[in-house]
Amino acid sequence: MRGAPSAGAALVLCAATAGLLSAQGPAPPEPPRFASWDEVNVLAHGLLQLGHGLREHVEHTRGQLGALERRLGACGAACEDPETLHSLQTQLKAQNTRIEQLLQKVAQQQRHLDKQNLRIQKLQTQVGLLAPAHLDHRLTKAARRKRLPKMAQLAGPTHNTSRPHRLPRDCQELFETGERQSGLFQIQPQGSPPFLVNCEMTSDGGWTIIQRRHDGSVDFNQPWKAYKVGFGDLQGEFWLGLEKVHSIVGDRDSRLAVQLQDWEGNAESLQFPMHLGGEDTAYSLQLTAPVASKLGASAVAPSGLSLPFSTWDQDHDLQGDKNCAKSLSGGWWFGTCSHSNLNGQYFRSIPRQRQQRKKGIFWKTWRGRYYPLQATTILIQPTAAWAAS
Structure with a gap:
């Protein structure tokens, strides 16, 4: 017993739990306290x-x-007191x-x-x-609060009060207004809605970062739609988005900078002229002949080569018998499947299997196809700024 x-x-504990979950009192509710997801x-x-x-x-x-x-029950007749037995059974x-x-x-x-x-x-x-x-949304508000007043001061009080402030077209235009601090800014290319970018300010101007990888926290094996609109975290690993890059570049010639880092701490920086087409060209990257050869073009015209962008669900590469994005990993401007892929699979250590290593992040003309890189950053800047600097 x-x-x-x-x-x-x-029973009391269960009833108390039910009361906590379902009871509603007549008193007005207190302002909610937003608990963390851990709580x-x-x-x-x-x-x-x-x-x-x-x-x-x-x-x-x-x-x-x-x-x-x-x-x-087994006791039955052996129990001398039937009343006691009956009482116990009732209980x-x-x-x-x-x-x-x-x-x-x-x-x-x-x-x-x-x-x-x-x-x-x-x-x-x-x-x-x-x-x-x-x-x-939060970063946009912070960018407006911290950056725009400074830009408005550079434009002068008359300009600031005479008409609404116009957002910069890209990071280079920010640089030209006097901004020298790298970080997150809101921009608005011509014909595009505003969006947030990560700017890197250097001695030769403002660069817009369109890709960054360094820890494998973001999966880059994404379909066409994701590469078009962008994904990831602007403060960490991310791909800005092909449509946003095209809106920044527009009809202007630009230069592309590629920063590479291996696992021994060595770094390499490459810069070359480029032009980016729209979605109707599969966001083709137009390069000069020497650069195109480094990216895997087997035959290059004197004027250069146009490399379309490919993903596993939209195959536009120059390798006719193979889908490079599906064979390797990630989306990229593939010439063939063996010269470069900065959006490949991220390895935190170098795999032993050769077939596995070639699916990683590589730039053949620097460390080779079978060396998966530790970190990469890709940046763009208008060529006009380059010529003026």
């Missing part, structure tokens, strides 16, 4: 454990009572009834907790999808 107080206590997960996990614990306790107590009832039946009620409540609470857990998971997924946009 010692199981009865424990069952009663479990929400801990709470949800604790509630689920409570439900499991109650169920186990009830089933254990019920087993003990059943065993006692069987023992009393056991009452306990069984309470146990059944408690089991029903526990099952009800378990279903409620399962639903709450599913809601939490759904909310986490929705917040995860909204987080990049929320971050972009």
Whole structure:
């Protein structure tokens, strides 16, 4: 009979939990405190454990009572006091009834907790999808607050008050207004909505970073649509997006800078002229003959070569019998599958298998096809700025 107080206590605890989850008082609710997802997960996990614990306790107590009832039934005529036996049996039946009620409540609470857990998971997924946009909104506000007043001062008070401020077209235009600090800025190329970019200010002007990799935190094996609009974190690893790059470059000739780093701490920096076509050309990268040869062009006209962009779901590479993006990894301006791929698979250590290594990040003319690089950065800048510097 010692199981009865424990069952009663479990019933009280279960009822209290139900009250916390479903009760609504007439008083107006207090302003919500937004807990972190870790706190929400801990709470949800604790509630689920409570439900499991109650169920186990009830089933254990019920087993003990059943065993006692069987023992009393076996006693039968051997018991000298029929009234005592009858009283014990009555108490056991009452306990069984309470146990059944408690089991029903526990099952009800378990279903409620399962639903709450599913809601939490759904909310986490929705917040995860909204987080990049929320971050972009916060960073945009910060960029306006920290950068735009400084640019307005450079333009002069008359210009600032006579007409609304115009956002810069790219990082080079920011540089020309006097900005010398690298970081996140909002720009608006001609014919494009505003968007956030990461600028690198150097002695020869402002560069717009269009790709950065250094820790493998972002998966670059993405389809065409992702490479078109961009993905990743501007403060970490990211691909800016082919459509945004094309809007920055426009009809202007530009130069492309590629910064490479190996696992021994060595670095290499390359710069070459380029022009980028629109989506109707598969965002073709137009290069001069010497540069095109380094990127795998087997035959190059004197005027250069046009390398279209390829992904595993849209094959535009120059390798007729193979889809380079599917064979290797990531999207890239593939000439063939063996000269360069800065969006390949990220390896935190150099794989032993040669076939695996060629799927990594490589630039053949520097460290070779089978050396997966540790970090890369790709930047663009208008050629006019280069000539003027």
